[in-house]
Amino acid sequence: MQQREFGHTGLHVSPITLGSWPMSGDRYGRIDDSEAVITIRRALEQGITSFDTAPAYGAGHAEETLGAALAGRRDEAVITTKCGIVPSASGPPGRNASRASILREIDDSLRRLRTDHVDVYLVHWPDPKTPLEETLGAMEEVQRAGKTRLVGVSNFDVALLEQARQVRPIDVLQVGYNLFDRRMEREVFPYCREHGIGVMAYGSLAYGLLTGGFTPETTFEPADWRSNGIAFGQPILRGDNFKHNVRLVDRLRDEVGRPRDLSVARVALAWVLRNPSVTTAMVGARVPAEIEDNVGAAAVSLSDAEAAQIESLMAQAAGRVEAFRPFGSAMEVWS
Numbered sequence: 001m002q003q004r005e006f007g008h009t010g011l012h013v014s015p016i017t018l019g020s021w022p023m024s025g026d027r028y029g030r031i032d033d034s035e036a037v038i039t040i041r042r043a044l045e046q047g048i049t050s051f052d053t054a055p056a057y058g059a060g061h062a063e064e065t066l067g068a069a070l071a072g073r074r075d076e077a078v079i080t081t082k083c084g085i086v087p088s089a090s091g092p093p094g095r096n097a098s099r100a101s102i103l104r105e106i107d108d109s110l111r112r113l114r115t116d117h118v119d120v121y122l123v124h125w126p127d128p129k130t131p132l133e134e135t136l137g138a139m140e141e142v143q144r145a146g147k148t149r150l151v152g153v154s155n156f157d158v159a160l161l162e163q164a165r166q167v168r169p170i171d172v173l174q175v176g177y178n179l180f181d182r183r184m185e186r187e188v189f190p191y192c193r194e195h196g197i198g199v200m201a202y203g204s205l206a207y208g209l210l211t212g213g214f215t216p217e218t219t220f221e222p223a224d225w226r227s228n229g230i231a232f233g234q235p236i237l238r239g240d241n242f243k244h245n246v247r248l249v250d251r252l253r254d255e256v257g258r259p260r261d262l263s264v265a266r267v268a269l270a271w272v273l274r275n276p277s278v279t280t281a282m283v284g285a286r287v288p289a290e291i292e293d294n295v296g297a298a299a300v301s302l303s304d305a306e307a308a309q310i311e312s313l314m315a316q317a318a319g320r321v322e323a324f325r326p327f328g329s330a331m332e333v334w335s
């Protein structure tokens with residue numbers, strides 16, 4: 001599989017990244033750990049080199065599963081993990097990107113991942129209570145200690161990226177981007193291209209909505225965070241919006257996917273990868289069949305006419321919010 005470079009860093013990754021949030025047992029409903037390990041190993045066999053995780057996913061459980069699956073094969077993988085959303089024994093994880101917390105978090109992550117370094121270390125969400133200089137100073141320390149190769153941020157808007165770059169270079173940005181949420185195209189992506197920042201696009205399948213796996217009657221179990229109807233801060237999974245959007249995805253399958261014998265997931269991922277700002281499209285999966293389907297998107301090239309057809313269909317999506325307000329805003333899961 002052709003590899004892509006994060007900006008001008010010399011670090012290359014597969015165009016598809018396997019994300020581990022759905023494997024965490026946290027907020028995505030039930031999981032089977034042994035199935036998750038098989039899924040990660042199947043991803044490697046299929047040519048996926050890039051794996052994303054975070055301590056916040058199941059209070060370290062997703063990192064442990066990834067560490068177990070990659071044991072003995074660490075050199076084949078580019079591992080991204082994060083800091084700044086800290087698991088808590090007494091309640092939901094909270095934002096803390098202070099120096100002391102980051103220096104503690106990286107060692108905990110390395111232990112769970114069974115490695116002496118990660119490849120990309122990201123500040124998971126901005127922490128309004130900690131000065132950015134302190135946060136990025138700690139990231140610099142982590143890098144100087146050889147515990148990460150690259151340093152980046154996640155869910156930062158352009159104003160924050162600009163502020164961050166005054167402190168130190170930012171190698172990678174992770175943000176939500178998919179056919180239901182194109183807000184990054186406006187300012188964030190052009191900024192990343194201008195400054196050579198690699199982009200990891202998360203939620204490329206809109207948390208399952210863009211897979212054709214839902215019907216208008218689909219409901220989520222209470223432990224599944226999607227049951228609140230909000231994704232990317234937008235009510236696209238809620239009530240009538242959800243029913244409408246499921247039917248729209250069915251049309252995507254019938255009108256764009258079927259003539260080319262492509263699954264909706266492949267269409268949605270190929271569309272994300274078409275954007276020249278995107279280095280890698282991230283997908284969550286917890287069973288091997290899903291990753292086998294998703295990996296096929298790397299070989300799909302959509303024509304301009306097909307992209308236009310997809311975009312005009314998706315312009316009819318319900319529940320989209322136009323503004324991007326990540327900093328201090330109510331995020332659907334963590335605050």
Ligand SMILES: NC(=O)c1ccc[n+]([C@@H]2O[C@H](COP(=O)([O-])OP(=O)(O)OC[C@H]3O[C@@H](n4cnc5c(N)ncnc54)[C@H](OP(=O)(O)O)[C@@H]3O)[C@@H](O)[C@H]2O)c1
Pocket residue numbers: 018019020021022052053124154155174175201202203204205206207208209211212213265282283284285286289290291293294
């Ligand atoms: N930086 C951040 O703030 C942030 C935020 C969100 C996510 N992320 C990262 O990005 C990754 C990707 O996002 P995500 O996993 O939340 O959402 P996603 O990739 O948009 O959707 C994942 C879900 O889609 C379903 N799925 C995947 N492939 C499928 C296929 N081929 N056919 C049918 N269903 C399929 C699975 O649902 P079922 O399991 O129900 O089958 C899976 O759990 C995460 O795992 C995480 O690593 C980062």
